[in-house]
Amino acid sequence: xxxxxxxxxxxxxxxxxxxxxxxxxxxxxxxxxxxxxxxxxxxxxxxxxxxxxxxxxxxxxxxxxxxxxxxxxxxxxxxxxxxxxxxxxxxxxxxxxxxxxxxxxxxxxxxxxxxxxxxxxxxxxxxxxxxxxxxxxxxxxxxxxxxxxxxxxxxxxxxxxxxxxxxxxxxxxxxxxxxxxxxxxxxxxxxxxxxxxxxxxxxxxxxxxxxxxxxxxxxxxxxxxxxxxxxxxxxxxxxxxxxxxxxxxxxxxxxxxxxxxxxxxxxxxxxxxxxxxxxxxxxxxxxxxxxxxxxxxxxxxxxxxxxxxxxxxxxxxxxxxxxxxxxxxxxxxxxxxxxxxxxxxxxxxxxxxxxxxxxxxxxxxxxxxxxxxxxxxxxxxxxxxxxxxxxxxxxxxxxxxxxxxxxxxxxxxxxxxxxxxxxxxxxxxxxxxxxxxxxxxxxxxxxxxxxx
Numbered sequence: 001x002x003x004x005x006x007x008x009x010x011x012x013x014x015x016x017x018x019x020x021x022x023x024x025x026x027x028x029x030x031x032x033x034x035x036x037x038x039x040x041x042x043x044x045x046x047x048x049x050x051x052x053x054x055x056x057x058x059x060x061x062x063x064x065x066x067x068x069x070x071x072x073x074x075x076x077x078x079x080x081x082x083x084x085x086x087x088x089x090x091x092x093x094x095x096x097x098x099x100x101x102x103x104x105x106x107x108x109x110x111x112x113x114x115x116x117x118x119x120x121x122x123x124x125x126x127x128x129x130x131x132x133x134x135x136x137x138x139x140x141x142x143x144x145x146x147x148x149x150x151x152x153x154x155x156x157x158x159x160x161x162x163x164x165x166x167x168x169x170x171x172x173x174x175x176x177x178x179x180x181x182x183x184x185x186x187x188x189x190x191x192x193x194x195x196x197x198x199x200x201x202x203x204x205x206x207x208x209x210x211x212x213x214x215x216x217x218x219x220x221x222x223x224x225x226x227x228x229x230x231x232x233x234x235x236x237x238x239x240x241x242x243x244x245x246x247x248x249x250x251x252x253x254x255x256x257x258x259x260x261x262x263x264x265x266x267x268x269x270x271x272x273x274x275x276x277x278x279x280x281x282x283x284x285x286x287x288x289x290x291x292x293x294x295x296x297x298x299x300x301x302x303x304x305x306x307x308x309x310x311x312x313x314x315x316x317x318x319x320x321x322x323x324x325x326x327x328x329x330x331x332x333x334x335x336x337x338x339x340x341x342x343x344x345x346x347x348x349x350x351x352x353x354x355x356x357x358x359x360x361x362x363x364x365x366x367x368x369x370x371x372x373x374x375x376x377x378x379x380x381x382x383x384x385x386x387x388x389x390x391x392x393x394x395x396x397x398x399x400x401x402x403x404x405x406x407x408x409x410x411x412x413x414x415x416x417x418x419x420x421x422x423x424x425x426x427x428x429x430x431x432x433x434x435x436x437x438x439x440x441x442x443x444x445x446x447x448x449x450x451x452x
Contacts, residue, residue, distance in 0.1 A: 009035040010125055013056040015045045015070070016086070017063055025057070028114060029121070042070040049077050055124060057117060060087035060094075068098070075102040082124050084117065150191045151184060152335050153328035157320040161188070164317045169195045174314030176252075177290040181425065182367030183319040185290035186250060193246040198286060201245030206238050209251040216259055218275055221266065227276025239272055242285050252289040252312065253298055257305070264308045287312065322367040329359050332368060333375045337387070340376045349379055351387045358389040366424035373423045393419075418446055 012034050016022040019040070026036045037053070039045040042065030045056070056074060060067035067085060074083055082104040087094070095106035104124065107116050147162050168175050169192055177185040186205060193203045211219050218227075222237030238247060249255075255263065266272045270283050289312050298304040322329060333351060341348050351359070355378075364370050378391040393416065421432045422443070433440045 009033075010055070010128070011035045011037070011051065011053045012121070013045055013048070013051075013053040014038045015040075015042065015056060015062070016059045017041065018059075025114060025117070028118060032118075032122075034121075034125075041065070045070065046073055046077075049074065052078070053081055054128065055082040055084070055121060057084045057086055057121075060085050060089075060098075068101070071098060071101055071103060084120060086113065086117070147191050147195070150187055152332050153325060154331070155320075155325045155328045157325055158328060161317060161319065164315065165192055165195075168192045168315050168317075172286055174286065174312055175288045175317060176295075176313050176315070177288065177317045177319065178295070179290075179292060179319030180321050180365075180367055181292050182369035183321060184368055185319060186248060188317060188319065189246070189248040189288040189290065192288065193248075193286075196246075196286075198245050202242050203246050203248065204238050204242035205248040205250060207250045209254040213256055216256060217262065220259070221262065221272050221274060222277075223275035224277040227274070231276065234274070237272075237274065239266065239283060239285060240281060244284055246286045246288060249287065249289045251291055253291040253293040253295060253304060255304075257303065260305045260308050264305060264311060267308075267311050287314075322364045322371060323362075327360075329364070329371065330356050332371055333359055336372045336375045337379055340379050344379075346379060347385055349382060349385050349387055352389075354389050355387045355392060358392055358394060362394045366420070369426065370420075370423045373419075415446055418443055 010033075012029055014022050014025055014029075014036060016025065016038070017040050022038045022040070026038050029036045037048065037051065039048065042062050045058075058067060058070060058074075062070070067087070071083055071085070074081060079102075083102065085095075085098050085103045085106045086109060087106065088109045090108045098106055105120050107113060107120070147165055151158060151161070165188060175189070175192060177188050179185055189205070190203060193199065206219065208216065218231075218235060218237065220237050220239060222240055223231050223235050225231060225234050266283070267287065271280050272283060273280055295304060295309055299306045299309050322332075330351065337349055337351070340346070359371075359374075366373075374393055375387070377393050378387045381393075382388070382391045418432065418436065418438075421435055422429075425431045425435070429440050429443050433443055
């Protein structure tokens with residue numbers, strides 16, 4: 001794409017020896033905001049190819065050069081430029097030859113030539129715009145998933161994680177990510193995928209614990225129409241969706257023992273058949289798994305297959321809890337504060353020394369997810385430009401005295417506790433209700449009251 005007055009412009013060459021026709025066509029295209037240059041012979045066109053046109057309309061019969069020769073020289077110098085041949089003859093053999101040699105289209109001169117040409121150019125332009133947008137998006141993805149921009153921190157623990165991720169990027173080895181809830185396991189999986197040779201293929205994430213037991217096989221491997229009651233159409237499973245790319249199996253420890261057998265076979269054979277089907281589908285998928293549970297303990301207890309465990313183990317990456325990352329807590333906190341203030345048009349805020357001390361002394365059972373929630377709330381509660389300890393909603397043994405000093409009502413304390421566990425367990429209401437031994441309706445009612 002070229003530039004006109006500093007703005008993107010689509011540059012078109014009209015190569016046409018009929019002066020009147022060339023001027024009419026030029027005016028038509030300029031009215032559609034294209035940048036247009038007219039040349040009346042082949043040599044003038046070729047001598048100006050350094051202007052890098054995006055598209056050329058080429059009269060096949062010119063006074064100085066044969067259309068085939070001009071096309072060949074254009075494609076030699078600018079292989080990606082679109083060339084539309086305009087000819088006074090409807091010669092199929094000539095048209096086929098030109099198209100084989102790189103012409104985009106062949107249009108025969110007639111009453112509707114300008115209309116056909118205009119439509120063709122618009123189609124090419126729109127396709128080029130989509131391609132450019134695609135390239136920009138891909139570059140943005142590459143930028144977004146740069147290790148050091150994706151995972152904030154400069155502690156020794158995080159440097160070690162970067163080193164392991166780099167090793168994973170350069171191979172197709174399976175990766176098993178472990179760590180407490182909220183430590184960023186999916187970010188590691190995305191970082192590996194989008195920096196590997198598979199980056200232009202799909203990244204498909206599946207949370208095993210979020211899928212009902214009776215649907216997990218269909219979700220992973222797909223099914224054919226009529227495979228079971230309710231299977232009204234064919235379903236493409238997550239493995240097929242991820243073909244050529246990466247399949248991220250989160251909470252792999254929760255996979256039913258019976259499905260584990262089929263998963264092992266699919267991984268070993270690198271192929272699958274959909275539920276209720278017979279077609280064998282070859283697979284080329286990198287598998288990244290994640291869990292916060294002790295997989296070796298599950299293997300010893302017999303709830304997870306040992307052979308599958310070793311198939312999935314590959315390169316193990318153990319993410320440290322936030323409390324073990326030292327000053328990364330402050331670095332991450334500042335990042336989340338700046339991001340939140342920018343998104344919400346708030347004045348930029350800093351953390352006081354006492355606030356930093358409070359953050360560093362807190363164990364963060366909810367890890368990075370909890371830190372993000374804490375500092376975002378602090379941005380809302382802080383009336384000035386400096387976040388103090390009283391703005392940080394930290395709930396833990398180290399903060400009991402500070403918590404009680406607030407002298408809130410019992411309902412307010414209850415709301416704080418429930419919010420804390422909602423953050424810790426990624427807003428899984430069922431799990432929070434179980435942990436706190438309260439009814440789910442209590443949690444839903446609190447959430448509704450908060451929103452009102």
